[in-house]
Amino acid sequence: MGPLQGIKVLDLSRVLAGPWATQALADFGAVVYKVEKPGAGDDTRGWGPPWLAARDGTATGESAYFLSTNRGKHSLAIDLASSDGQRLVRELAARCDVLVENFKVGGLARYGLDFGALAPSHPRLVYCSISAFGQDGPEAQGAGYDAMIQGMGGLMSVTGLPDGEPGAGPQKVGVAVADLMTGMYAVAAIAAALYERAQSGRGQYIDLALLDTQVAWLANQAMNYLVSGKAPRRQGTAHPNIVPYQAFATADGYLMLAVGNDRQFAAFCAIAGRPELAADARYASNAARVANCSVLVPELAALLRARTTRAWLDSLAPASVPCGPINDIAQAFAEPQVRHRGMRLELGHPLAGRVPQVRSPVRYSRSTLEYDRAPPLLGEHTDEVLAAELGLGAAELAALRSRGVIG
Secondary structure (H helix, E strand, C coil): CCCCCCCEEEEECCCCHHHHHHHHHHHCCCEEEEEECCCCCCHHHHCCCCEEECCCCCEEEEEHHHHCCCCCEEEEEECCCCHHHHHHHHHHHCCCCEEEECCCCCCCHHHCCCHHHHCCCCCCCEEEEEECCCCCCCCCCCCCCHHHHHHHCCHHHHCCCCCCCCCCCCCCCCCCHHHHHHHHHHHHHHHHHHHHHHHHCCCCEEEEEHHHHHHHCCHHHHHHHHHHCCCCCCCCCCCCCCCCEEEEECCCCEEEEECCCHHHHHHHHHHCCCCHHHHCCCCCCHHHHHHCHHHHHHHHHHHHCCCCHHHHHHHHHHHCCCEEECCCHHHHHHCHHHHHCCCEEEEEECCCEEEEEECCCCCCCCCCCCCCCCCCCCCCCHHHHHHHHHCCCHHHHHHHHHCCCEC
16 A cells, blocks of 8 residues: 555646656555546657557557656546536546646636635645746746756756866756656655645645756755855766766776765775875865866876776775766666666556556555556546546536547
8 A cells, every 4th residue: 555545636737747746646656637638638648759569569659758757647538628627627626635737827727726716615635836937926927848947947057068178068957857856846745735734634735836946956056156156167977076076988988986985085096006196185085186176087087097897896896986887778777776676667558568667766664656557548537537536427428528528
């Protein structure tokens, strides 16, 4: 039994931040009802290729992007633009504990589905709104996607090669981290609100912004600026506060060396055949190494190029010097530790037979996360859920479908 067993979530979100949050809630045992537009569905259903292959090898039309973030949910195709569709969603909301949405600010008010409209009759509802800039402020009405938030929120200014190097310039991270982190903050905020509700008996409204999230998790880089008054700059794979902590070329590839303390640095120097470096006053402490990194790093780079990546891994790991290969994603899934932890799993799928998934990294000592529902087909559960939750019979469902209210 997942820790959120018995919690029902109405998911009015699309694309990534909201669906990432609701997928995590589903993994934790919540029942998630994902409401989608009939005939179209979540935008990401069309974000392919690649597409999941059917049993006969043809493309199913189910995009890998959609499959990455909608496991464990029921899909209901309901037209929110129709008054009957709005009524159905309001009735579903009345039976749910949580509502998650990422419409433009004020977008659900015209449907009577905003927090102000729902809370008076459902005071226990936890309502989470995710937007680019939050519910107030000069940019509140603006639309925004992850990449622009990475830029606006400072992340791209510290991601990429340093100025002056070939290929220098701001870079976005390879996955939509502003969206993903906002989704995870949403999970934490919702779980905390449910805990508080158990004490107070009352739900509440959660206002989450991608830009706020991006600024909040700049972490040490933000504090480096706030303490020093100097904005950090791009350093490639290097760390602004720790040296050596970056990727180095080896004889046959690359190695990520992540020395976190003076003992580890001394061990590395001994294994590299240069123990005197650790005793040099310029490098004996991390603070000294940071101050003298422009001299130290070229010396280390020359040492690391002399051996293969595997040779370094085999000699440094037994000495507890943190290091690792720089894998592509195929190599990451082939890592023995990743395979041992079962990060890849497969679920039954009505079109493909099986669909690959990436399991949640969370492991509880008592609670069990169950993976028993593949990302749904568009409208796959419309009739099932409306019958079970709202008591609609076959005739009423057929009438709603004939008018385009449901799909």
